[in-house]
Amino acid sequence: MIEVISSRATDRLVATLDRIRSRNVAFDTELMSEVSAIIDEVRTRGDAALIDYAARFDGCVLRPAELRVGEEMLRRTAVQVDACVLAALREAIGNVRTFHERERQQSWELDAPDGVRLGQRITAIERAGLYVPGGAASYPSSVVMNIVPAQVAGVDRIIVATPPGTLQENPAVAAALVELDVTEIYAVGGAQAIAALAYGTETVPRVDKITGPGNRYVAAAKKQVFGVVGIDSIAGPSEVVIVADDTARASYVASDLLAQAEHSEDASSVLVTTSEQFAKNVADEVSRQTKSLLRRTVVEKSLAQYGAIFVVADLDEACAIVNELAPEHLEIVTRDDEAVAARVRHAGAIFLGSYTPEVVGDYFAGPNHVLPTAGAARFASALGVYDFVKRTSVLRYSRAELQRSAEQIARLARAEGLDAHARSVSIRLD
Secondary structure: OOOOEOOOOOOHHHHHHEEEHHHHHHOOOOHHHHHHHHHHHHHHOOOHHHHHHHHHHOOOOOHHHHEEEEEHOOOOHHHHOOOOHHHHHHHHHHHHHHHHHHHOOEEEEEEOOOOEEEEEEEEEOOOEEEOOOOHHHHHHHHHHHHHHHHHHHHOOEEEEOOOOOOHHHHHHHHHHHHOOOOOOOOOOHHHHHHHHHHHHHOOOOOOEEEOOOOOOHHHHHHHHHHHHHHEEEOOOOOEEEEEOOOOOOHHHHHHHHHHHHHOOOOOOOEEOOOOEEEHHHHHHHHHHHHHOOOOOHHHHHHHHHHHHEOOOOHHHHHHHHHHOOOOOOEEOOOOOOHHHHOOOOOOEEEEEEOOOOOHHHOOOOOOOOHHHHHHHHHOOOOOOHHEEEEHHHHEEEEEEHHHHHHHHHHHHHHHHOHHHHHHHHHHHHH
């Protein structure tokens, strides 16, 4: 079910790494073309296009007035949630808020000599749009992870788009929205929802930034509207890499690989270990534990396509593979977790030790679970407060300082062939 590959089998290792890295919507030109047509329809036809797509994709007949979800229905749905689930949700919200409060940024100013003042003004964006997927991928935890940092940043208006029926199918999503006091929700899903948030329709307002998970159509749509609005990322399928030596417990590691695999058929679960015996033990555990899983079919397909156990010579080689994949989630379970972590340059989030499975980050610990995927950890970071603010530079020069530096500025301008730029400085000294 999950293949064990020695690093000595170079060709197999490289081919497997390439297959894992290939899970990227940006490479699918047919998908991009289909999504582009949906975006154009929403731009030109507005609400009428949203209603047509609801009938076509969701099997749902809506009137324009029904595109916005009523607050009464939202609250009526939220109270269906079990009290124990609600208590866990509230504690998770508190943990996430406490973590993100530490990310607040402050405006600053620097007073330089001769009447010069420089600074940076930090302001929140005005309107953030959160996409909440429907079906099996509708998670209240994602609602929390996207909304809390926006609230901590001070975003004025948070707007949610989700496919028709999502709240009824998963009342915990409605409960999360009520707990976070977010009630502006639109029953719009898929690429058409992203287009509506980016360009606006008669009913759905245009936003400044779109965040939130979704299927490949949503990811492709976010890629295409970027520039018109900001986005969190072009998220690919979820992934975990676990680095372990023979001190780790095979049953724990196997359960973590399976937890990732049950997300979707294109999720990736990878173990990198220095022990051939441990690799065999984990493979046996994966096979045994899979038999009892509700999403067994999904898990088996995920592991067959994008799962692997790599047996390497040492932990330096293990870290080289990690840095090559730049995974969304990285677990380290070794004799010295901190020393191994110090050798990792690229990972979205790092989970240290046997008692920190990736799942604690998914739901509860506090750090954001919206993380870079498909190798984007080489240049991107977890979603945070900083994603919902803008940085504006502020400058003030005195006449004395302009006189002192004018010739230097003019020389640089003329070196670029921009004489009007040079004159813009010199004219103030006449």
